[in-house]
Structures are given as C-alpha cells and as structure tokens.
Amino acid sequence: MSRRHGLWLALGLALVLGACDKGGGPPVVSAAATVEPGDGAAVRLVYLEQEPGIEPYRSRYIVNARYLRIDDEDQNGDFMLFDRQREIIFSISSDNRSVLEIRRRGEDGQPPRELSIHKEQLPLEGAPAVGGREALFHRYAVNGETCLEQVAVPDLAPAMVEALNEFRDVLSGEHRRMVPFTPADMQKPCDLARHAFHPARFMEHGLPLREWDPAGTGRELVSMDLGFDPDPGLFELPAGYRTMTMESLGGGPGHE
Numbered sequence: 001m002s003r004r005h006g007l008w009l010a011l012g013l014a015l016v017l018g019a020c021d022k023g024g025g026p027p028v029v030s031a032a033a034t035v036e037p038g039d040g041a042a043v044r045l046v047y048l049e050q051e052p053g054i055e056p057y058r059s060r061y062i063v064n065a066r067y068l069r070i071d072d073e074d075q076n077g078d079f080m081l082f083d084r085q086r087e088i089i090f091s092i093s094s095d096n097r098s099v100l101e102i103r104r105r106g107e108d109g110q111p112p113r114e115l116s117i118h119k120e121q122l123p124l125e126g127a128p129a130v131g132g133r134e135a136l137f138h139r140y141a142v143n144g145e146t147c148l149e150q151v152a153v154p155d156l157a158p159a160m161v162e163a164l165n166e167f168r169d170v171l172s173g174e175h176r177r178m179v180p181f182t183p184a185d186m187q188k189p190c191d192l193a194r195h196a197f198h199p200a201r202f203m204e205h206g207l208p209l210r211e212w213d214p215a216g217t218g219r220e221l222v223s224m225d226l227g228f229d230p231d232p233g234l235f236e237l238p239a240g241y242r243t244m245t246m247e248s249l250g251g252g253p254g255h256e
Contacts (some may be wrong), residue, residue, distance in 0.1 A: 041065070043160045044228035046073070047219040050212075059219070062228065063163040067235040081235065082167045089170055090237060099241045100249070105173030112179060115193045116143050117201055124151065131156050136205055147190035148213050154206040157226060161207050168199040174246055 042064040050056045062069045071079035077094030089102040117140060124137040130153045140148045175196035179187065190213070194202055212218030 042228040042230050043157050044225040044230070045157070045160060045207075045221060046223040048222050049219045050217065052216040058222070061160065061164075062230055062234060063160050064230070064235070065159075068163040068167055069234050077238070081237065082163070082170070084163060084166055087166070087170055089167065092238060092241065094238075097238075097241045099237060099243045101243055101245050102170065102174055103245075104170045105177060109176040109179065109197075111192055111197050112184070112187055113189065113192075114143075115189055115197060117141070117147075117193055117198060118144075119201075127151075130209065133206075135209055138205060140202060142193045143189040145190065146214055147194065148202055148211055150202070150205070150211040151209045152203075152205040152207060152211075153209060156207045157224065161203060165200055165203055168195075168203070172196050172199050177246075 042062055045061045047059045047061070048056050049059050058073055060069075060071050060073045066083070066085055068082040068084060069079060070082075077092070079092050081090045081092065082088070083090070087104040091100040091102070092098075093100070119138055119140050122137045122139060124135060127135045127137075129135075133153050133156055135151050135153050137151050138149070139146060140150070172195060179192070179196060208219070208221070210218065210220045
C-alpha cells in the first residue's frame with residue numbers, strides 16, 4: 001500500500017535485504033530472520049515502504065478471520081478496512097470525515113492488449129530460513145519488460161496471504177472498471193497485469209519479504225507477529241462519517 005491511498009505492521013522479524021544492483025542482480029540477505037508465534041488470533045505485519053521522491057514510511061497490516069486493516073501506524077485516523085465476509089473495502093479519511101466504499105465487481109472486462117507474464121526464479125545469496133522456510137527470489141516480466149522483483153516465503157503467514165489476495169481481487173475490479181477511461185499511453189502492461197487482470201499471479205509464492213519495481217517503488221518486511229491480540233476497535237468504522245462510492249466521486253460508468 002502506498003501514501004497515494006493514504007495508507008501498511010512489529011515484533012519478531014530481523015531481516016535485512018540489500019538493494020539489488022542497477023543491472024537487476026539478486027539481493028543479498030545479510031541477516032537471519034526470526035518469527036514470534038504469539039498467543040493472539042490475528043496476524044500483524046509491518047512493512048517499510050519506499051516511493052520515489054518521498055521519505056520511506058511504515059505501513060501496518062492486521063488480519064483476523066473477518067477483517068484486514070491497513071494503516072500507517074501514525075494514529076491520524078486514516079486507514080483501510082476490508083470486510084472479508086461482505087467483500088467490501090472501506091477507505092477512511094479523517095480530514096473530510098468520509099468513508100469510501102469499494103465493492104466487489106464481476107469478472108467482466110478483458111485487457112486492452114495481450115498480457116504475457118513470464119516468471120523466472122533466481123538464486124538468492126545467503127538466504128536464511130524464515131520460520132523454518134526457504135525464501136525464494138523471482139523476477140516477473142510482462143510483455144518482455146521487467147515488472148516486479150520479489151523475495152517471498154511459501155507457506156509463511158497463510159492467513160495474511162489469503163486476506164491480501166482477497167483484498168487485491170476486490171480492488172482489481174475497480175481497476176478494471178476504469179481501464180476504458182484511462183488514456184492508452186497510461187495503460188502500462190505491468191500495471192494492467194498486477195492491479196487489474198492478474199493480481200494473484202504476483203502473490204503465488206507466498207508472503208513477500210521484499211519486492212520492488214523498476215520505477216523505484218518497493219517494500220520490505222521489517223516485523224511480524226503471528227499471534228497478535230488486537231483491540232477490537234481497530235476493526236470498527238468511525239461513527240458519523242458520510243459514505244461515498246467510486247461512482248459518486250466522478251468518472252467511469254454509473255456517474256451522472
């Protein structure tokens with residue numbers, strides 16, 4: 001998640017991944033990772049996010065059986081809440097006291113061009129075991145151009161991976177809805193594949209420890225609690241906020 005959406009979690013993971021070289025070489029894993037099991041019923045992750053032109057920032061993810069909450073730990077009242085049962089994403093803005101509601105859409109819509117996704121597994125130098133599992137390094141290319149490089153761990157925090165896939169699947173419907181209204185020169189194959197038409201392909205190897213793209217946007221997992229005990233209030237919507245939909249904001253079909 002990025003600051004563009006207003007929004008990603010601390011305990012137990014000591015993992016340092018060096019930056020890949022400009023030629024796209026493999027990252028260097030310089031420290032072993034540990035995972036704290038905890039006693040709670042939720043999973044909490046903290047990522048360090050990086051985007052070009054701004055300072056790195058932390059994002060927190062909390063998931064339980066019903067909800068996924070995404071925030072930036074600064075307690076400013078802005079967060080995203082995904083109701084996994086109802087398949088609705090709520091984006092909360094404290095500045096204008098509003099809740100933006102994003103609902104699941106149908107699977108209709110085809111890519112405006114062919115999207116060919118190629119994946120290769122590359123060696124990972126000095127990779128430690130994370131939670132007793134081996135980290136894997138993959139490079140994804142879409143239509144012949146590098147799209148994403150990722151270090152992930154299969155079968156680590158499966159509840160979080162499942163919730164993230166559900167969240168991205170719902171969000172992809174909104175991206176698909178807007179494709180016909182996006183100028184052709186802004187329809188990048190990588191973005192179309194990752195965010196609109198094939199989001200699950202980029203999570204198929206488990207929980208990302210680190211991922212980055214050629215534009216310099218990326219994230220690195222800095223902590224993990226597999227048995228987090230959250231305050232139930234974290235999964236509640238604020239009272240008195242007005243509700244909006246994507247259509248009511250303007251643009252795309254359904255807007256008057």
